[in-house]
Amino acid sequence: MKIAVLGTGIVGRTLAHGLADEGHQIAIGSRAGGPVDGWEGAVGTFAELLVDADVAVLAVKGSVAENLVRSLASNLAGKVVIDTTNPIADAPPVDGVLTFFTTGDSLLERLAAAAPEASFVKAFNSVGAARMVHPTYQEGRPSMFMCGPDVAKGVVAPLVESLGWEVEDMGGPVSARAIEALCMLWCIRGFNNGEWTHAFKLLH
Numbered sequence: 380m381k382i383a384v385l386g387t388g389i390v391g392r393t394l395a396h397g398l399a400d401e402g403h404q405i406a407i408g409s410r411a412g413g414p415v416d417g418w419e420g421a422v423g424t425f426a427e428l429l430v431d432a433d434v435a436v437l438a439v440k441g442s443v444a445e446n447l448v449r450s451l452a453s454n455l456a457g458k459v460v461i462d463t464t465n466p467i468a469d470a471p472p473v474d475g476v477l478t479f480f481t482t483g484d485s486l487l488e489r490l491a492a493a494a495p496e497a498s499f500v501k502a503f504n505s506v507g508a509a510r511m512v513h514p515t516y517q518e519g520r521p522s523m524f525m526c527g528p529d530v531a532k533g534v535v536a537p538l539v540e541s542l543g544w545e546v547e548d549m550g551g552p553v554s555a556r557a558i559e560a561l562c563m564l565w566c567i568r569g570f571n572n573g574e575w576t577h578a579f580k581l582l583h
């Protein structure tokens with residue numbers, strides 16, 4: 380697949396390398412479209428890369444995601460977008476608990492409203508970049524909670540599985556309210572115990 384990774388941070392670079400290793404054609408996008416640290420492959424501006432991408436990975440700062448997606452709405456039309464973002468506010472954590480700028484709704488729902496012809500699938504938001512690709516745990520494969528429109532999830536699920544995850548389909552876009560909240564839960568252990576390498580597993 381041709382995959383446009385929109386974001387040059389640790390998440391974008393980690394997923395770009397992981398998906399490239401699985402044989403996909405990857406390019407990493409940024410505002411300026413210039414070189415990306417630690418990435419020898421294709422680069423471009425966000426808009427340039429979307430022209431012929433089959434799938435996009437959105438990995439930008441949560442607070443800028445809605446405006447960015449609105450500005451790219453026509454470029455994103457018809458695309459499946461793996462949404463890794465979290466609606467983290469600028470306020471510092473309280474007792475290890477992050478503050479979100481969303482109240483009641485989710486960032487994914489706002490992105491879907493900003494680019495209504497794109498299909499957003501929440502994934503990779505509730506684990507740290509250090510364990511995003513082929514995570515290894517004694518207990519087996521961890522769970523990747525996903526939600527979004529069914530057809531798009533059908534495209535994203537095999538990609539997530541190929542990176543070493545057990546997919547847990549949590550339903551439609553509204554379920555992002557719960558999946559985004561998992562980021563808060565995941566980060567508590569990091570802020571309070573200094574551990575950033577854990578992952579969730581659903582036992583059933």
Ligand SMILES: NC(=O)c1ccc[n+]([C@@H]2O[C@H](COP(=O)([O-])OP(=O)(O)OC[C@H]3O[C@@H](n4cnc5c(N)ncnc54)[C@H](OP(=O)(O)O)[C@@H]3O)[C@@H](O)[C@H]2O)c1
Nearest residue numbers: 386387388389390409410438439440441443464465507508
């Ligand atoms: N860090 C983690 O382990 C982790 C884990 C799970 C989910 N997440 C989520 O994944 C997303 C990416 O996280 P990250 O830590 O990799 O990177 P980040 O520092 O949150 O975001 C970096 C990206 O945001 C873009 N950006 C910043 N300001 C912008 C603006 N005003 N307009 C357009 N783009 C802008 C940057 O573009 P340029 O390249 O042009 O500078 C860059 O590509 C976040 O939403 C985060 O909550 C992070």
